[in-house]
Amino acid sequence: MPQLTKIGVFYDGNYFLHVSNYYNYDHPQRRRLSITGLHQFIESRVAQEEGVPLSRCKIVDSHYFRGRLNATEAQQRGSALYYDRVFDDILMSSGVTTHYSPLRSSHGRRHEKGIDVWFALEAYEQTALRRFDVVVLIASDGDYVPLARKLNALGARVMVIGWDFEFTTDSGSGMVTRTSQDLLREASYPIAMSELIDHPQTEADRRVVDSLFVTEKKKESNGGEEKPAPSPVLEDPVEGEIGEVMESHIFSLKGGYGFITYPPNNLFFHHTNVKNVRFEDLLEGDPVEFTLAHSDKGKLVAQEVYFLGELEEDGEQE
Known part of the structure; x- marks a missing residue:
């Protein structure tokens, strides 16, 4: 029987939230990414890339890193604390270990500091201790290039799960997200998720894409399509200049x-x-x-x- 291929998964939580928001708000899918579906995809793709049976590929450890509000601030933000806990439940049910750092505030601005360093240190340490065969980085930042090189030096194969997309907001502003090319070059298995999702080639591909998203919510009992509320008309204000x-x-x-x-x-x-x-x-x-x-x-x-x-x-x- 083939030896078990051990997979470790590491999430840049801020990046994952950004991508999930894109699919939920700005993409025709109008659904969030599914942690369970993504893990199933990872195991299947690793089996394909490694040339081993799917039954011998298992995610044995996964970690999620993100800055977030402290309890006092979350309580002041209405339902923020509740939704944080809902997502925590989803992560825990999928066996994901969470690592949160409090968002730092200065001069009325919040900043996420040190979380990328924590991500890199934990990924390297866990790979060295647990001997992952494949390390999956759900990240896009070129700052993770040194980490990928260190993981390669440990003998692990690195898979980078990345999304490249651009869209125009309802206000007409262009938004672009790209995965670092330097990071992709360090990966043994660079995975272009946007291409897979937007251009499935077969019915099997379409089923894979569907499994990557949470189950669509049911429409209202009247059976009609949900219609967005009409947007207010934007006209020139009485006061204020552009850039003010x-x-x-x-x-x-x-x-x-x-x-x-x-x-x-x-x-x-x-x-x-x-x-x-x-x-x-x-x-x-x-x-x-x-x-x-x-x-x-x-x-x-x-x-x-x-x-x-x-x-x-x-x-x-x-």
């Missing part, structure tokens, strides 16, 4: 976008323009700072949106 930094509050939030109160109308903003908190953490009525801008279509929109609620400042020890 202004303050207001959240008027409404939809699936991946929202509107900021700005008399006489409301300004559109896309979830990718929220800077110091997660889009999911925002609530209607929250105070925000934003930069007045024109979209590519010439409409007035809000960009560089910052939550202005109370953030716990991080003091430094003397």
Whole structure:
């Protein structure tokens, strides 16, 4: 019987959330990525690449790294704490060990510091101790190139799960995500997920793609399609110049976008323009700072949106 091929999986959580948000809000799939489905795909793809039976390929360890709100701030953000725990339950049920670092706040801005270093150290240490045959990095940053080289030196094969995509937001702004080419070159098995998802070649490929996403929610009992609420008309405001930094509050939030109160109308903003908190953490009525801008279509929109609620400042020890 062939020896077991041991797989270790390491998630850059911020990157994974960004990709999952893209598929949920901006891609025709309109669904989030499934942890269970992704793990099944990884085992199947490793078996294919290694030329061994699927039954002899197992994910024996997986880790998820991300910065997040502390308990006090999460409680102030309404349902943020609840949804964090829901996702924790999903990760735990899939056997994923979580590693969270508190988001650091300074001058009203939140920053994720040190999580990539923690990711790299843990991946290297676990590979050295547990002798993974294949290490899967769900990441895109070129900063992980030294890690990939170190893993190769340990004798592990590195698989990089990456997504390359670009899209235009409803405000007309172009957004681009690319996986570092240097990182892909260090991988024994670079996997282009966007190509697989967007261009399945066979019915089997389409089934694989479907399994990568969470089960679609049922429509309302009336059987009709869910229709988004009509967006407010964006017109030139009475005051304010393009590029000016202004303050207001959240008027409404939809699936991946929202509107900021700005008399006489409301300004559109896309979830990718929220800077110091997660889009999911925002609530209607929250105070925000934003930069007045024109979209590519010439409409007035809000960009560089910052939550202005109370953030716990991080003091430094003397």
